[in-house]
Amino acid sequence: MKIYRSMVLISSDPKSMLYGAEEVFQRFQQEIEAKGLQDEVQVSMVGDLGRHEVHPVVIVYPEAVLYGPVKPENVPLIVEEHLYKGRVVPELQLSPQELSGRIAWLTARKGTLPAEQRIVLERAGVIDPTNIEDYILHDGYAALGKVLTSMKPEDVIAEVQKSGLKGRGGAGFPTGLKWSFVAKAPGGKKYVICNADESEPGTFKDRVILEGDPHAILEAMAIAGYAVGADEGYIYVRGEYALAQERLNVAIAQAKEYGFLGKNIFGTDFHFEIHIHSGAGAYICGEETALIESIEGKRGEPRARPPYPTTHGLWGKPTLVNNVETLANIPPILRNGAEWYRKFGTPSSPGTKVYTILGNVNNTGLIEVPMGITLREVIAIYARGMKNGRTFKLAQTGGSSGSVIPASLQDTPMDFDSYNKAGVSLGSGALLICDEDTCVVDLAKVLVNFFRKESCGKCTPCRIGTYRAYQILQRISEGQGVLKDLDELLSLSDNLVNLSNCGLGQTAATPIKDILKYFRAEVEAHIRLGVCPTGVCTMVPEKSPQEA
Amino acid sequence: MTNEQPHGKNILEIVKHVVEVHGKTREELIPILQDINKEYGYIPSQGLEEVARLLQIPKSQVFSVATFYHMLNVKEMGRHIILFCESAPCHVVGGREVWRRLKQELKIDAGETTPDKKWSLVTVSCLGVCGVGPVIVIDEDLYGNVTPEMIPDILARYN
Numbered sequence: 001m002k003i004y005r006s007m008v009l010i011s012s013d014p015k016s017m018l019y020g021a022e023e024v025f026q027r028f029q030q031e032i033e034a035k036g037l038q039d040e041v042q043v044s045m046v047g048d049l050g051r052h053e054v055h056p057v058v059i060v061y062p063e064a065v066l067y068g069p070v071k072p073e074n075v076p077l078i079v080e081e082h083l084y085k086g087r088v089v090p091e092l093q094l095s096p097q098e099l100s101g102r103i104a105w106l107t108a109r110k111g112t113l114p115a116e117q118r119i120v121l122e123r124a125g126v127i128d129p130t131n132i133e134d135y136i137l138h139d140g141y142a143a144l145g146k147v148l149t150s151m152k153p154e155d156v157i158a159e160v161q162k163s164g165l166k167g168r169g170g171a172g173f174p175t176g177l178k179w180s181f182v183a184k185a186p187g188g189k190k191y192v193i194c195n196a197d198e199s200e201p202g203t204f205k206d207r208v209i210l211e212g213d214p215h216a217i218l219e220a221m222a223i224a225g226y227a228v229g230a231d232e233g234y235i236y237v238r239g240e241y242a243l244a245q246e247r248l249n250v251a252i253a254q255a256k257e258y259g260f261l262g263k264n265i266f267g268t269d270f271h272f273e274i275h276i277h278s279g280a281g282a283y284i285c286g287e288e289t290a291l292i293e294s295i296e297g298k299r300g301e302p303r304a305r306p307p308y309p310t311t312h313g314l315w316g317k318p319t320l321v322n323n324v325e326t327l328a329n330i331p332p333i334l335r336n337g338a339e340w341y342r343k344f345g346t347p348s349s350p351g352t353k354v355y356t357i358l359g360n361v362n363n364t365g366l367i368e369v370p371m372g373i374t375l376r377e378v379i380a381i382y383a384r385g386m387k388n389g390r391t392f393k394l395a396q397t398g399g400s401s402g403s404v405i406p407a408s409l410q411d412t413p414m415d416f417d418s419y420n421k422a423g424v425s426l427g428s429g430a431l432l433i434c435d436e437d438t439c440v441v442d443l444a445k446v447l448v449n450f451f452r453k454e455s456c457g458k459c460t461p462c463r464i465g466t467y468r469a470y471q472i473l474q475r476i477s478e479g480q481g482v483l484k485d486l487d488e489l490l491s492l493s494d495n496l497v498n499l500s501n502c503g504l505g506q507t508a509a510t511p512i513k514d515i516l517k518y519f520r521a522e523v524e525a526h527i528r529l530g531v532c533p534t535g536v537c538t539m540v541p542e543k544s545p546q547e548a
Numbered sequence: 549m550t551n552e553q554p555h556g557k558n559i560l561e562i563v564k565h566v567v568e569v570h571g572k573t574r575e576e577l578i579p580i581l582q583d584i585n586k587e588y589g590y591i592p593s594q595g596l597e598e599v600a601r602l603l604q605i606p607k608s609q610v611f612s613v614a615t616f617y618h619m620l621n622v623k624e625m626g627r628h629i630i631l632f633c634e635s636a637p638c639h640v641v642g643g644r645e646v647w648r649r650l651k652q653e654l655k656i657d658a659g660e661t662t663p664d665k666k667w668s669l670v671t672v673s674c675l676g677v678c679g680v681g682p683v684i685v686i687d688e689d690l691y692g693n694v695t696p697e698m699i700p701d702i703l704a705r706y707n
Contacts, residue, residue, distance in 0.1 A: 203674070297613070300616065
């Protein structure tokens with residue numbers, strides 16, 4: 001892939017096609033060639049842009065300017081003014097009132113990548129995380145003060161529900177609804193747990209939030225405690241995140257000193273304490289019931305559900321478990337209101353999402369963008385294209401339990417609903433972008449190996465299933481596979497999905513199913529022809545280091 | 549932290565001290581084991597028994613917890629522990645070649661310790677520094693963007 005100075009995206013949903021998107025596309029190509037800009041500007045038809053009131057819509061990056069409705073005769077002006085001279089054409093721009101949904105990134109702030117929208121990472125890297133006063137100067141604890149002094153617990157839950165916030169840990173469960181379950185659960189003693197056991201391979205967004213803005217999590221937990229009627233909270237931090245634990249400890253001590261934690265917060269009769277619990281290296285403890293077992297000092301083996309933690313959680317009491325990124329959204333929502341929050345993202349998945357961009361691209365790292373952006377946009381704009389000009393082959397989302405997304409789905413908006421419809425999952429926000437030199441068998445082998453090692457071993461389908469699946473994939477990569485193996489892989493996948501006790505086993509088969517769905521020919525080549533098309537697999541049994 | 553065995557340190561005294569700091573409750577079992585592991589390098593069976601005795605928990609349960617979590621060791625480890633990230637993000641950007649070279653240099657496989665007790669080679673899941681993969685961690689030093697050619701130089705820094 002070449003690196004272009006500008007990118008022109010044209011919507012090509014059925015309605016846009018009806019209104020001449022194809023002609024607009026051709027006209028752009030003609031005009032760009034006429035100006036000799038074909039090496040600098042890329043033009044693409046990109047499917048549904050999520051805007052249904054205007055057809056067709058054209059977005060020009062990196063400025064993220066929207067034009068619409070664009071007719072073929074408008075094209076020369078856009079090319080002449082915007083792409084050639086670098087001046088926006090105001091008369092063709094979409095009116096600001098129509099800027100809803102995913103287009104809210106136009107308010108990009110300085111210092112971030114083009115068109116980033118930072119809500120949860122707003123302060124990370126900007127303030128001194130060990131100084132509570134810096135946090136307070138940046139609107140810190142304002143939401144907690146507002147909530148405690150002017151809102152009833154049920155109003156807080158209603159506001160969170162209205163914001164449409166969905167859990168950012170991977171499952172996408174509506175946060176406000178979860179809060180209401182805990183609030184309604186009978187019992188005097190309740191707990192709030194922040195799940196900071198971030199161990200999805202390729203995901204480090206929570207670490208950045210914890211290290212860069214630890215007070216935001218404390219504030220959010222206190223708000224959650226007030227809303228659901230809890231007076232005690234735990235932050236379960238991954239054992240490997242020593243710095244995050246240190247920063248949280250400092251933050252808790254400071255918050256207590258300033259009276260934001262402890263007794264009678266803001267002079268009300270609300271009390272809230274937070275404890276830190278360190279993990280000890282177990283991926284499975286990211287599963288909420290395993291996490292609770294681990295806090296209780298046991299092996300981190302998931303419980304049978306139901307009952308859910310919302311009624312029977314830590315020490316059998318109603319417990320709210322939320323992910324770090326989810327909680328980081330809470331103070332801004334309550335400070336600015338649900339209306340404000342809904343301006344970002346798509347109507348069904350409001351807000352932003354933090355992604356980690358990894359793999360064979362020019363620019364890896366962390367971005368926060370509105371829900372509903374597409375993979376093509378991520379690769380071209382934030383990742384600055386594929387490394388060494390190679391071709392994009394697939395992306396693996398959400399760490400190991402995410403999906404393998406083939407290049408054909410790169411124009412699907414990345415929000416919970418659109419991805420569900422396409423049969424893939426957004427996962428926890430890792431985007432491992434792979435080029436044409438990636439072998440799908442090798443990739444699946446690595447992913448399944450991870451589950452094999454991290455399976456807690458409590459239930460048989462997962463313990464044995466992941467092991468068998470790994471053996472088969474290894475055999476295929478060593479040139480020993482037979483076609484029957486593929487049927488066996490699929491039946492193992494079904495068993496994992498249907499019979500496993502928790503999310504680990506249920507998602508462990510995703511990479512296998514995905515590669516057989518989208519890249520079956522490549523897998524079969526290993527078996528039928530005895531070659532690895534990308535030359536990655538050894539195709540002979542690997543030797544141990546002593547033999548080598 | 550180098551993983552040298554603390555000469556003169558008595559495992560029973562370490563356990564006693566750590567349990568005093570944390571308190572004798574089941575809830576504190578994992579933090580207690582973590583601290584012993586940090587102080588002593590691993591948790592010998594004598595230590596596990598002492599924890600069970602002080603906390604009034606069956607030995608089997610202490611052992612089952614200690615062997616469940618990757619960061620707790622019940623076997624003696626080498627002086628230096630190499631953690632190699634084998635998750636997909638490091639793998640696709642060249643981790644595979646780094647792993648082969650590591651095994652070749654040390655002549656041991658995953659989970660093994662060299663006969664001279666200098667090195668232990670441990671494969672781990674994502675360490676959360678995927679932006680600079682492939683990643684290896686030796687004791688507490690993190691190395692990012694590692695290539696196979698860098699391995700001999702990196703290993704030579706430790707004695």
